[in-house]
Amino acid sequence: MKLLTTCVAAAALIGFSFAAQAETRVTYKSAKTSSSYYQMAVQIAEAMKEASNGDIIVTVEESQGSVQNVMEAAVRPGNYVFTTPPVLVKLAKDGKAMFEKRANPKFGEIRALFPIPSLTMHFVVGEDAGIESFADLKGKKILIGKGSFGAKEGAKYLKLFGLEGQVELADVELSNAVPALKNGQIDGFVTAGSYPAPNVIEAAAGTGVNVLSLSDEQIAKTKRTKLVIPAGTYAGQEADITTTSLPVVAYATTQMDDETAYAMTKNFWDHKAKMGKGAAWWDGVNADLLSNISGKIHPGALNFYEEAGFPVSDSQR
Template identity: 25%
Template sequence: MRIRQTATAAAATAALLALAACGNGDGEGGNGDAEYTDDLTFATGGTGGAYYPLGGELSTIFESETEASVNYVETGGSAENLGQIHQGQAQLGLSQNDTAADAMNGDVDDLDGEAIDNFGWIANLYPEAMHIVVRDDAGIESIEDLDGATIAVGDVGSGTRAISDAILDYYDVDYTAEETEFGDSTEMLADGQIDASLFVVGVPVASLTELAQSTDVSLLSVDEGDAEEMAEEGFYEAYTIESDAYDFLEEDVTTLSVFAALIASTDEVSEDLAYEITSALFDNVDQITVDQGASIDIEEALYGIGDIPLHPGAERYFEEQDIEIP
């Protein structure tokens, strides 16, 4: 497999490795002792996906409902967000649950194997589905047909790459990897620079809807049995993208999914502020206009948490709401 990174991706790789290298080496976060702040940086994702606009709307809610100031910023995604929280460059972040779990164990390559343990779970927000998008004129009708293709597999620092690898390795696909942000990958697909784009995002995603208006594209389906087997081996779930999710779909698509979670620093976000943020989230769900907001439900707030620790403030809130804590 050959990998070609964009200049931005290469810079992101260097930045992530630098973040990990700057750690204190004992598993503690960047600050060591807690130094709480109300001036929060919220690490989101690329502008072409759901994390960035959702982070913007959540920032507005948190600023209006708490005493904190919240600045949301574009990032490469889950792994980068965890790295920024680890080093105190961000206090809030969005992350796939599988990436967060791997980061706790030092199993994220983009973080140079550094174990990240200074963050806590606030809430599961919505499921994120793997989309395997191909141009109709590429003659690709199955995942096996991707052999020899040039494929966008997610940005450096995103959680997409791990699931991309899991699927492509499972089917033993030999390919050239393009590491780039999801929005850029749709443009590259439209221009014929790549044959396929794999990305993990909430359903539906506007960028794909826009792409389909100018370019004939399809979503590849994973065999249901294969999806179940891969789900057993990783932090994934088999998932169905319904045919009415996108106008160009004619039938349901089977794929893998993870959960998008809101996380917060335990070094710099106090229990009281995390409690207020958790309360603000669920008290103001009706203010969220992005499609993924419809999936935010307090009854599902702990889906996918696994062994990831709850932030003490979120734990207090859920206890008061009689939400069973795993």
């Protein structure tokens, strides 16, 4: 009996050992817990666990921003995945801008996995505000917020389009934009996030809004990526909205093995439609967004894209 008990215990230990070896752990550095990008990270973690039958366990970590995410890529070991706009990865590799004094050769080991919803600019105005174009913003009261990407872009666009000093900027927190619009305190607000944006959905349903489109000439001035929000995305939206975006991508480093990178990329695309049922922002992600990736794609992810027939450029290989 003792021998039998010992053998059973040994077998259980061996089984546990194999299970532990089979389990792959990934750290996913995302954004602030209050952001939609943190919610996306949680969805991805759940999708990876389900798709791999528990073999891939993703732990989501809060981040203070994309620059921090890129900086940690130089020091984090193993399966470190993080999200950031591709432009920051390029700046890090080139040692420019905010990375000029923090250059590190390990930035050259960053590799892309898959795109996630882009930061999409929304210029939202009340449907009764008499605003049909950017020129109509003159003399109006607009909320652009403070400190965020959307606030900085909003201020930049007003300057680019000759409206600096001609638009009254409301001193209201962006979190209060919808009630402020409803109460007539402002004529519109600027927000940036994955579409459909929750605050725009709320405003469209409760107040009635228009989201301004940018012309190709205006988009060229912004030097951002063109993005089309399909008609019907928001209540009362009868036509497509042409706007700008800042692409966002999930990255790993060369420390991640090809098998794990392949599995994560395949699981992401296989479960994207299911994730879209829980959050519509995934519906805006498609194979065309791969073109926004500057630099190299991880060889493991590349194996999946080649199998699936996704468009990949020579410079990304």
